[in-house]
Amino acid sequence: MTPLKTVFRLDSVTKLADKLSVSVLAVLLSSTSLASQELPQNGQILSGTGSIVQDGADMSITQNSANLDINWNSFSIGAENTVTFKQPSATSTALNRVTGTQTSAIHGKMTANGRVFLLNPNGVMFGAGAQVNVGSLVASTLGLSKIET
Known part of the structure; x- marks a missing residue:
């Protein structure tokens, strides 16, 4: 047995x-x-003028002023998603500050004709399939209280 x-x-x-x-x-x-299927969440414009519009898998951030300061609960871009910054000029700056607890994971597309700052004290990671086409990009874990003019 x-x-x-x-x-x-x-x-x-x-x-x-x-x-x-x-x-x-x-x-x-x-x-x-x-x-x-991930996009930035709960964007609040603190200074400057502009709008944030999500349409399915795409998000457009239209900037109407030279500088735009946005706080986000999270800022990640999924592999099937696109975030587009529509800025007035190549010298325009969009400051994106993450206030939540998640690392920013960029796997999809980010485009901008100007400067983009992505500040997340929890970290910023770019995946192998990420496509970034911007005038200039700063991704950092350091803080910045405001855009200096």
């Missing part, structure tokens, strides 16, 4: 391993799906 018990135990372990594999795969796929 000992061999039967051993076979039963191995069969039970195999079934448990299969169930765990399916569970782990489901978690990985759902987190990949979430990461691919």
